[in-house]
Amino acid sequence: MTTAPAKAPRIQAPKRPGDRIFSTSTVVAGSIILATLAAVAIFLVAQSIPAFTAPGEEVPTGSFWSYVGPLAFGTVWAAALALLMAVPLAIGIALFISHYAPRRIAQGLGYVIDLLAAVPSVVFGLWGATVLAPMVQPFYLWLQETFGWFPLFYGQVSGTGRTVFTVAIVLAVMVLPIITALCREVFLQTPVLHEEAALALGATRWEMIKTAVLPFGRPGIISASMLGLGRALGETMAVAMVLSPSVVVSFFLLTSTNPTTIAANIALQYPEAHGLGVNVLIATGLILFVITLAVNSLARFVINRRKAFSGAN
């Protein structure tokens, strides 16, 4: 780019049909994705308007905002719990693969993690509802007996284990591959000179990771987490199948009364919804769209701000 001004008369390459076809098709492809996004946004807004404008008594779920509030809370709550579990684990796995494991094991492990990303969410849902929930239920009982004083563990323990905690575990497993894969790539890109410098100064391997790898990879970790959060926020089937849902705001992790997520609520209520009920559900979808957009923008903002002094560029 910087060498361009030297050659003032720009030479126009003869345009061959192949060039034209290719450039046009890329432009079309680029526009289609924008058009699709716009179409989705327009659909959401247009279909939501009746839910916002209709008088409160006609809306089957009561006031829209008091309906969507707990749902939005549940969405963020479940996703945040999942991230809380997934991010440290993912960083650990990524560090193991990039810096600790022998090469052959590292490669194999990498493939296995990627494979996890290919498992459909329905399968995770089935697993969560039929295997994980009954398995962790006795553990929940123990948690409540032992740490019952801890506010998050208040309340009567669910008899089936289908709580928001179980959902968070399932979601954590689902977002793990995405976060691990990205973190691994970022850690592998740490300049070897930084690492060797740290080691040469007498740092142990852990100290080298702490001083060279993690600071370098921080923006990468954040963006990986945000991508994982995006998936956790929108996850539908697994939540719908595992969770015992209510439209409430509740922080208790082990009870039968759990806040449900927007996506799962749409999946459960849409099949029998009609009239204004459909509009209300679509409007909650719009809220989910906004939440996801906000999360992604925030992630971009954080990464851009951090990039300057992290050495990532």
Next chain:
Amino acid sequence: MNFKRLGSIAALTVAGTIVLTSCAANEPAPAGNGGSSDAAGEFVGEIVGIGASSQGSAQEAWIAGFQTANPEATISYDPQGSGAGRESFISGAADFAGSDRALNDEEIAAGGFGACAPDAVAYNLPVYVSPIALIFNVEGVDELNLDAATAAAIFKGDITTWNDPAIAELNPDAELPSANITAVHRSDDSGTSENLMEYFVANAPEVWDVEPDGVWPYEGGEGAQGTSGVVDAVTQGTNTIGYADASRAGDLGVAKIQVGEEFVEYTPEAAAAIVDASPVAEGRDENDLAIEVDRTLEEPGIYPIVLVSYLIACSEYEDAETAELVKGYLSYVASEEGQQVAAEEAGAAPISAELSERVAASIEAIQ
């Protein structure tokens, strides 16, 4: 193969008869004989039904049965839900609707059904009856007796332990554990929930103080998706109770429900019996069989927790060919054969011969 060949011979015979008698095609089939299946290939054309998902698997079986007998006919049923079915029927998007409740007086009075002739009314025909079982999984308990008030209090969350005095009083012989009750309900919008709540409201209004609705009204209790989800949750959980279509109860314990002085277990006959014993809604067309299921009846031999699902059709269709096909299809559905198919494929309770005759008479009146 043999059946098909037989069918085509029958079709040929029918076609021949029609040609010879020239105008006999519009003559109604003899009432009450259950219609179409013995006159193979009689019906042609295409009709669309939209409605309740509870009828979904029964509709699939009926359509398969009807279309095998009538290869020229195409019936489609889209299980979008009861509400969507009623709306589609009113707007004319569907020729018939499946619904977990009959059209109410306001909807009937508003009239103007899309696919119907201008002054037509709608007939609600109860053709799908499914008993709902209260299923439980409690250690050391094989039999459980419940009355409406106790069951309602359990599902509402007022009774929280299995050895609660209210349960113990109904089950003097059972060894009830002191464990907490996990009451499982449907987390999706469902006609099964609505019918269970109707039973609670009719028999224990002092406990169940909210209107019946497809969406679970209380915050407590455990939610699970769909009938399978509830059955799974009850099976895998500990000290659980839930409700599901009786055909899906499997090996789980099924509670006996108090009717009068007795505790009755569901049977298909007992479920059909309550529909027979209940009055038809008054002030409607004589052929409109909207049943006001009386869940407070105390006669012996009835089981009060049933889901009654209707097919809704026009009394007179805009299009004569559509009317013929709707009549043919509904006759098959209401026939003994159709009901048997639904019982085998969907676990429904076959409607009684008496009700079947009344439905057939209503279908005859369709024009």
